[in-house]
Amino acid sequence: MNTMLNMPGWIQMPSQVQGSDLPAWLEIEKQKSWEIFQKAGLPTRKHERWKYADISHLEQAQYEAPGKAQPPVSAADINSFRLPGESHLLVLVNGVYFPELSDIKRLPEGAVICSLRNAGKQYEPLLKQYMQNKNTKQHPFLNLNHALFNDGLFLYFPENCQLSAPIHLLSLTVCDKPYVLYPRHCIYLADNSRVSILEEHHSLDDQCCLVNAAADISAGCGSVLDIYKLHQQNENTNHFSNTNLIQLKDSHVSITQFTLSGRFVRDDLNVNLQFSGAYCQTAGFYKLSGENQYVDHHIDIEHAASMTKSEMMYKGIVDNKSRAVFNGRLHVHPGAQKITAQQANHNLLLSNQAEVYSKPELEIYADDVKCRHGATTGQLDQDALFYLRSRGLAYPEAVNLLLQAFSAEVIQLIKNEDIAAHIQARIGENI
Amino acid sequence: MLSIENLKADIQDEKQNKKTILQGVNLSIKPGEVHAIMGPNGSGKSTLANILAGRDGYEVTAGGVKLDGQDLLSLEPEERAARGLFLAFQYPTEIPGVNNMYFLRTALNSVRKQKELPPLDASDFLMLVKDKIKEVGLGQAFLHRAVNEGFSGGEKKRNEVLQMLMLEPRFIILDETDSGLDIDALQMVGRCVNSLRNQERSFLVVTHYQRLLDYIQPDVVHVMADGKILKSGDKSLALELEEKGYGWIEREPQK
Numbered sequence: 001m002n003t004m005l006n007m008p009g010w011i012q013m014p015s016q017v018q019g020s021d022l023p024a025w026l027e028i029e030k031q032k033s034w035e036i037f038q039k040a041g042l043p044t045r046k047h048e049r050w051k052y053a054d055i056s057h058l059e060q061a062q063y064e065a066p067g068k069a070q071p072p073v074s075a076a077d078i079n080s081f082r083l084p085g086e087s088h089l090l091v092l093v094n095g096v097y098f099p100e101l102s103d104i105k106r107l108p109e110g111a112v113i114c115s116l117r118n119a120g121k122q123y124e125p126l127l128k129q130y131m132q133n134k135n136t137k138q139h140p141f142l143n144l145n146h147a148l149f150n151d152g153l154f155l156y157f158p159e160n161c162q163l164s165a166p167i168h169l170l171s172l173t174v175c176d177k178p179y180v181l182y183p184r185h186c187i188y189l190a191d192n193s194r195v196s197i198l199e200e201h202h203s204l205d206d207q208c209c210l211v212n213a214a215a216d217i218s219a220g221c222g223s224v225l226d227i228y229k230l231h232q233q234n235e236n237t238n239h240f241s242n243t244n245l246i247q248l249k250d251s252h253v254s255i256t257q258f259t260l261s262g263r264f265v266r267d268d269l270n271v272n273l274q275f276s277g278a279y280c281q282t283a284g285f286y287k288l289s290g291e292n293q294y295v296d297h298h299i300d301i302e303h304a305a306s307m308t309k310s311e312m313m314y315k316g317i318v319d320n321k322s323r324a325v326f327n328g329r330l331h332v333h334p335g336a337q338k339i340t341a342q343q344a345n346h347n348l349l350l351s352n353q354a355e356v357y358s359k360p361e362l363e364i365y366a367d368d369v370k371c372r373h374g375a376t377t378g379q380l381d382q383d384a385l386f387y388l389r390s391r392g393l394a395y396p397e398a399v400n401l402l403l404q405a406f407s408a409e410v411i412q413l414i415k416n417e418d419i420a421a422h423i424q425a426r427i428g429e430n431i
Numbered sequence: 432m433l434s435i436e437n438l439k440a441d442i443q444d445e446k447q448n449k450k451t452i453l454q455g456v457n458l459s460i461k462p463g464e465v466h467a468i469m470g471p472n473g474s475g476k477s478t479l480a481n482i483l484a485g486r487d488g489y490e491v492t493a494g495g496v497k498l499d500g501q502d503l504l505s506l507e508p509e510e511r512a513a514r515g516l517f518l519a520f521q522y523p524t525e526i527p528g529v530n531n532m533y534f535l536r537t538a539l540n541s542v543r544k545q546k547e548l549p550p551l552d553a554s555d556f557l558m559l560v561k562d563k564i565k566e567v568g569l570g571q572a573f574l575h576r577a578v579n580e581g582f583s584g585g586e587k588k589r590n591e592v593l594q595m596l597m598l599e600p601r602f603i604i605l606d607e608t609d610s611g612l613d614i615d616a617l618q619m620v621g622r623c624v625n626s627l628r629n630q631e632r633s634f635l636v637v638t639h640y641q642r643l644l645d646y647i648q649p650d651v652v653h654v655m656a657d658g659k660i661l662k663s664g665d666k667s668l669a670l671e672l673e674e675k676g677y678g679w680i681e682r683e684p685q686k
């Protein structure tokens with residue numbers, strides 16, 4: 001027995017297979033994931049990928065799984081979150097999909113949206129075809145999710161399925177006790193489909209909670225997928241997210257994350273550009289102002305084929321005693337020529353106790369490659385501040401304008417006007 | 432309107448050494464007057480302009496400035512703007528991410544609010560700004576760009592003049608607005624300044640060259656060197672300077 005193993009009491013062995021309604025192969029995968037996880041336990045700061053992540057507050061805490069009781073969420077609660085324009089609304093409460101609170105009546109024929117458990121029954125061949133069960137020691141929280149997930153969402157878009165309205169995935173937490181949630185989502189786009197998704201995370205109370213989410217995404221040939229994530233959970237929420245994205249030929253995927261609150265937010269994005277023409281644009285904006293807030297973006301992009309393209313653009317405003325981490329890794333495989341890749345991380349520090357750790361990594365094993373990276377950490381431009389004030393803007397107004405301007409570069413990446421306005425408004429309130 | 436009395440000011444250089452820039456400036460500008468300050472590089476002209484606008488980084492060690500009888504130097508930059516002071520910058524700052532039109536509207540409404548006027552609504556503002564941008568010779572596309580970002584030197588100066596026309600300040604300082612401008616732009620500056628000239632409004636024009644003063648006829652010309660005003664006269668002084676340079680004034684015995 002290894003006594004040094006970092007295994008807090010709230011991590012429970014998965015229940016036995018009997019009575020499960022998941023396919024047998026998936027139960028076996030769960031078991032395998034558990035075995036991999038329990039060998040290493042939770043990461044410590046001795047792990048390179050977790051060097052700046054202090055998760056000691058999770059070790060002492062007590063979390064439990066939510067019961068089966070229906071959480072108290074009404075249609076009125078949901079309405080306040082709806083986008084002004086048309087959208088396909090999916091509501092998740094404590095990681096479980098609630099069709100009765102959702103609105104997917106106008107979904108085109110052939111597109112599938114259901115819970116993961118349902119998909120296991122009705123769409124098992126699709127699930128088996130696409131589902132990635134890639135467990136590595138590098139991603140302990142992913143292994144833990146794969147071992148313990150209860151349910152999640154299954155989204156499938158057939159060939160040439162083009163959604164004109166965005167999918168609005170509203171993920172709410174309602175906790176009467178500190179809960180731990182393990183939602184697992186699968187998003188699969190067949191060839192030439194086109195989808196955009198706004199994924200919002202909110203807490204309806206102040207209870208502390210731990211979300212350990214995972215997503216498998218597969219983008220078929222010529223498909224276009226835009227994902228916008230907005231994190232606005234309470235100051236006691238810990239959110240871990242692992243996304244595995246596989247991109248086929250000529251697929252274009254963008255993932256843009258906005259983190260405006262939360263206690264601890266860790267986002268791992270693993271992108272595999274498997275075939276030529278695949279293009280992935282990842283971006284993020286974070287605004288941290290809490291006593292002890294922490295946001296951490298780890299992005300790994302594999303350029304496994306020639307003529308693939310990637311971009312990372314992360315910007316953040318870090319105030320008070322909060323901390324932000326950016327770790328962007330590009331890996332150009334041998335023989336993968338004509339690669340274009342860009343990495344940027346820019347931070348504004350508003351207090352002298354705030355901290356930023358920025359680490360770009362480039363591993364390039366091909367010679368015909370264009371890669372650029374840049375990172376800056378600085379303070380508000382005093383000349384710009386004076387310029388605005390000399391034209392009559394009061395100090396706080398001038399500061400706000402400059403902070404909003406700093407976020408503009410990331411907001412401009414949002415292609416859907418409704419979503420852009422929605423996120424811009426949330427950032428405006430926050431700044 | 433504006434009176435500067437024995438103003439002395441220091442700056443700290445990169446090595447944290449104090450350097451005295453203004454060595455006792457005296458200047459009095461009445462309502463409706465246009466004053467020009469000329470002088471060699473490093474004489475303290477821009478420092479004076481920046482201190483009047485309220486830029487940080489200068490330490491006033493003696494003397495003071497009054498605008499309409501009130502102490503100016505204790506006011507924040509935005510309070511000075513609200514009282515009608517405006518500096519057209521020598522090097523206007525680029526502000527990426529801040530839309531020029533939004534900035535102009537926010538600035539105008541901030542100043543109006545401090546004057547207890549209601550904000551201008553979007554359509555009235557649009558009419559006004561489209562009218563004024565024509566006067567300064569910029570295309571409307573400049574309204575949709577970020578403030579000064581990627582503007583040429585001349586376009587930045589035109590944008591400064593646009594702000595002046597929009598805000599209609601009462602005391603206007605032009606800090607080398609003419610430098611780097613072609614003849615057409617110079618005439619535009621002259622036209623815009625002259626259109627604002629009236630009994631209540633005053634100007635302080637900082638320049639190296641007599642040329643701008645062909646378009647903006649000054650009431651008084653001052654020569655500044657080594658942080659002091661050495662000589663004042665009417666506009667013929669500017670012509671004399673153009674002909675003889677600054678050397679003869681610096682060599683003249685001080686009174």
